[in-house]
Amino acid sequence: MKNTLTQDYYEKLLEIQAVDFVLVELMLYLDTHPDDMDGIQQYNQYARYSKKLKKKFELNYGPLLQGNPDETESYWSWKRSPWPWQV
Numbered sequence: 001m002k003n004t005l006t007q008d009y010y011e012k013l014l015e016i017q018a019v020d021f022v023l024v025e026l027m028l029y030l031d032t033h034p035d036d037m038d039g040i041q042q043y044n045q046y047a048r049y050s051k052k053l054k055k056k057f058e059l060n061y062g063p064l065l066q067g068n069p070d071e072t073e074s075y076w077s078w079k080r081s082p083w084p085w086q087v
Contacts, residue, residue, distance in 0.1 A: 005082060012057050013087070019050045
């Protein structure tokens with residue numbers, strides 16, 4: 001099977017994964033430091049950035065997840081995106 005995805009696809013996907021990793025780490029930190037306002041602000045900043053990255057990615061390459069019929073007009077469009085083993 002020949003891979004037809006662009007380098008930009010992989011770079012954008014890697015950026016999303018990196019930002020989501022930061023969110024997981026910040027959630028773990030906030031579990032033990034729930035009153036750290038700087039940590040909360042940083043978490044909120046990265047959460048907004050993650051949402052923005054995912055929205056832009058989905059506009060260019062299709063949905064990252066199967067989606068929710070209430071959130072997207074083209075609920076079944078996820079099947080046109082590359083399958084995990086194609087990435």
